[in-house]
Amino acid sequence: MQPNIETFIGCDSSYEESRIVLFGAPFDSTTSFRPGARFGSSAMRHESFGLETYSPYQDKDLTDYAIFDSGDLELCFGSAEKALAGIENRAMQILSDGKFPLLLGGEHLVTLGAVRAVLKHHPNLHIIHFDAHADLRNDYLGAQLSHACVIRRCHDLLGDHRIHQFCIRSGDREEFRFAKEHTDFHPFDFNGLEELVSRLAQDKVPVYLTIDLDCLDPSLFPGTGTPEAGGVTFLQLLDAISLVCRTNVVAADVNELAPMLDTSGVSTATACKVLRELLLALQN
Secondary structure, three states: OOOOOOOOOOOEOOOOOOOEEEEEEOOOOOOOOOOOHHHHHHHHHHHHHHOOOEEOOOOEEHHHOOEEEEEEOOOOOOOHHHHHHHHHHHHHHHHHOOOEEEEEEOOOOHHHHHHHHHHHHOOOOEEEEEOOEOOOOOOEOOEOOOOOOHHHHHHHHHOOOOEEEEEEOEOOHHHHHHHHHHOEEEEOOOOOHHHHHHHHHHHOOEEEEEEEHHHEOOOOOOOOOOOOOOOEOHHHHHHHHHHHOOOEEEEEEEEOOOHHHOOOOHHHHHHHHHHHHHHHHOOO
8 A cells, every 4th residue: 555646657766766856836926817827737747647658759768767756845825035945945955966857837937946046056057948928027017026027037147148048929029129139039939949959069058948838839738827829839849859958958847837727638738748758858
């Protein structure tokens, strides 16, 4: 008889033997449109058992690798800063033990907590950012800690031209102006990713990969807080993930699934498959 502990499919190895450690950040207190992303990480665990552990895309199987799912953090919903501190502390613990933190959101602001931790271990860190939204506002309705500001807060830490943005198709005019001056900006699709990967891989630059699932077209992925028409396909995202994993990826996250906004369950199933493919692509 064993306790009923639900993990993402194939991610039930011990912490000690695992290289990759999953942890969930069920936080969506700054969501600007439709809330619900706080339920994304638990939904992905529960629905993952509709998947196979084997990927025919990569000819790899999750059961061949040691991956630990540490479950969801208990975060303070009344304070974004306290929630970020909890995420940073968990990521720091994982990194200090020589392991790879893979964060499951939650809204996109949770990325900032993980980036704060990773930057302490890798001061020359670069971020590769897949998203429909630029997330470069200096503040949103007066709040600087918002999912609409997360990449701007990361820029505060990293500085110019170390954040590489792809698929962006939404933002205010000032965000697009800021991006053209301060980030490596690739709107609408993944054009330029192959050249970037070649350069970063050659220099062995440490990379943080953040995947906002609303980079996918809402016809494929409607279960997200701020859907934007004109997104990429699932297979395009898979190819992009495989490309990025040729670099020295040291941490990653997948965020912005709001499962109850797609009662068909297709968005959750898609998120699970993206996570499976990312976990396997990281097995280099």
